[in-house]
Amino acid sequence: MNRLFVGAMALALGTIPAAAQSLDDLNIQIHGYATQGFLYTTQNNIFTTNSSNGSPAWTEAVINVSAQPTPKLRIGVQARYFLLGNFGNAITLDWAAADYKASDKFGVRFGKVKTPSGLFNEIQDIDPGYIWSLLPQGIYPITSRNSILSHYGGVIYGTLDLQTAGKLEYRGWAGERVLARDDGYFLASEETGTDFPSGYKQIVDGAALHWRTPLHGLMLGASLQHDNQSDNPLTLTIPELGVMSATSRGNASDSPQWFGKFETSKFMLAGEYSRQPLYIVTAIPDVITEIGREDNRSWYGMASYKLTDKLTAGVYHTQFIDKAVNDTLTSGTNRYSKDWVLSGRYDFNEFLYAKAEQHFIDGTGLGYDIDLNPNGLQPDTKLTIFKIGVSF
Amino acid sequence: MKRLLCAFLLGAFAFIFSAHCQAQAIVIANPSVKAADVSKSELRDVFTGAVSSLKDGSHVTPVLLKGGAANDEFLTSYVGKNDTAFRASWRSLVFSGQATMPKSLDSEAAMVDYVAHNAGAIGYITSATPHEGVKVLSVR
Numbered sequence: 001m002n003r004l005f006v007g008a009m010a011l012a013l014g015t016i017p018a019a020a021q022s023l024d025d026l027n028i029q030i031h032g033y034a035t036q037g038f039l040y041t042t043q044n045n046i047f048t049t050n051s052s053n054g055s056p057a058w059t060e061a062v063i064n065v066s067a068q069p070t071p072k073l074r075i076g077v078q079a080r081y082f083l084l085g086n087f088g089n090a091i092t093l094d095w096a097a098a099d100y101k102a103s104d105k106f107g108v109r110f111g112k113v114k115t116p117s118g119l120f121n122e123i124q125d126i127d128p129g130y131i132w133s134l135l136p137q138g139i140y141p142i143t144s145r146n147s148i149l150s151h152y153g154g155v156i157y158g159t160l161d162l163q164t165a166g167k168l169e170y171r172g173w174a175g176e177r178v179l180a181r182d183d184g185y186f187l188a189s190e191e192t193g194t195d196f197p198s199g200y201k202q203i204v205d206g207a208a209l210h211w212r213t214p215l216h217g218l219m220l221g222a223s224l225q226h227d228n229q230s231d232n233p234l235t236l237t238i239p240e241l242g243v244m245s246a247t248s249r250g251n252a253s254d255s256p257q258w259f260g261k262f263e264t265s266k267f268m269l270a271g272e273y274s275r276q277p278l279y280i281v282t283a284i285p286d287v288i289t290e291i292g293r294e295d296n297r298s299w300y301g302m303a304s305y306k307l308t309d310k311l312t313a314g315v316y317h318t319q320f321i322d323k324a325v326n327d328t329l330t331s332g333t334n335r336y337s338k339d340w341v342l343s344g345r346y347d348f349n350e351f352l353y354a355k356a357e358q359h360f361i362d363g364t365g366l367g368y369d370i371d372l373n374p375n376g377l378q379p380d381t382k383l384t385i386f387k388i389g390v391s392f
Numbered sequence: 393m394k395r396l397l398c399a400f401l402l403g404a405f406a407f408i409f410s411a412h413c414q415a416q417a418i419v420i421a422n423p424s425v426k427a428a429d430v431s432k433s434e435l436r437d438v439f440t441g442a443v444s445s446l447k448d449g450s451h452v453t454p455v456l457l458k459g460g461a462a463n464d465e466f467l468t469s470y471v472g473k474n475d476t477a478f479r480a481s482w483r484s485l486v487f488s489g490q491a492t493m494p495k496s497l498d499s500e501a502a503m504v505d506y507v508a509h510n511a512g513a514i515g516y517i518t519s520a521t522p523h524e525g526v527k528v529l530s531v532r
Binding site for chain 2: 068097104109128265347350
């Protein structure tokens with residue numbers, strides 16, 4: 001089935017560019033893109049790939065169908081094939097939504113919708129849309145991307161004209177977020193015997209503001225997502241006791257993000273700070289109660305410059321720290337991750353592009369698993385990425 | 393020699409000037425659009441999908457050319473992006489479910505015909521292209 005989908009995508013990408021134009025009478029459009037990446041690391045294997053030997057196990061293909069029966073109403077659906085190392089290799093529903101935009105001041109979107117938190121969340125999986133091969137992993141982890149991208153529920157949005165003070169874009173959302181059983185977030189716990197057979201479900205709500213300042217190109221923003229208390233079943237594999245049923249209670253928490261972006265026709269400068277606290281109580285009745293606490297804090301600063309119409313170069317630095325771990329451990333490279341990144345993108349034409357990216361990663365707090373690094377992790381790794389993409 | 397140089401410079405100037413004139417983009421709209429003029433920032437917001445109405449309340453739908461001098465001139469002067477970057481930003485909106493890609497037309501004649509017959513349509517052409525049936529918006 002997956003091969004069939006990829007084959008159909010390849011056929012579409014090869015033959016449909018002209019057909020990507022909207023079908024006039026019905027206002028129906030079909031768009032898509034596909035990317036193929038190659039990873040090489042000097043030391044640790046990353047993202048569940050055999051990257052230290054060079055790995056091409058990074059493929060994505062997306063197909064999008066939308067219709068706009070009236071100027072104010074749009075409906076659409078988007079499916080994705082995603083493979084990254086041992087992750088994915090499946091077709092999933094990105095989003096499927098109806099959107100009614102009453103005016104520039106108010107619109108509503110509902111169904112399975114993108115969650116508009118932070119600077120990049122809505123577009124973090126849209127590779128043709130930016131220069132980077134990997135976004136800062138502390139905030140936009142590719143191994144857990146599909147689950148935090150969207151929720152089942154709705155989004156309200158609009159733009160308010162502040163006259164001489166610029167414009168204020170607002171977004172509010174609510175619904176249920178579902179982390180799939182095989183989500184990358186669970187990889188470490190799964191490899192040590194913890195399994196969420198039904199995945200992890202949580203009611204979320206949040207809001208975001210983007211202030212487009214009077215200084216042309218400068219946007220400042222903030223978002224806050226509230227994760228409600230949740231109870232999810234899980235199984236624990238414990239030596240001598242076997243497989244035990246348990247429950248996981250995630251306490252309510254708030255995840256704030258602050259961000260800014262300055263963009264001209266050639267230059268882009270952006271930064272973001274994010275905090276994601278977690279407090280989870282795992283319990284096997286009358287046997288054991290275990291408290292897991294995380295306090296993930298990340299930031300990045302990035303800049304890019306369009307050297308020619310076709311060539312763009314960029315650099316960013318990002319840092320991640322789990323403050324809860326950091327407060328209890330005084331040493332160990334798993335407390336943090338720091339990454340210097342050099343990136344380049346070349347657009348051959350409107351449809352075809354290539355990317356190259358070099359990461360200098362210090363620390364092991366992000367992106368690694370035990371199974372593919374059986375001899376332990378080295379404290380730093382250089383990661384080289386090549387990527388080619390086509391979109392229509 | 394001097395005459396030859398002068399003739400060359402005059403010829404080059406005439407060529408550059410005529411090329412510039414040919415690429416001069418004007419903004420056209422369906423007669424249903426109430427506004428007579430539009431600001432640069434309004435044009436940028438409309439053509440990047442940030443808004444779908446002008447300040448006077450007129451609902452507008454942007455229409456694009458697939459390429460050519462008018463397209464390059466318009467995107468560079470009013471949107472601040474080249475064609476590749478412009479379409480990449482629209483793809484981000486399309487693939488995140490926030491917008492539908494604007495209609496792209498093959499020629500300026502097709503642009504004039506489409507804008508003339510679709511309420512709220514707003515587009516651009518070179519000034520030399522015949523444009524009966526549409527209104528020309530001056531840019532503030």
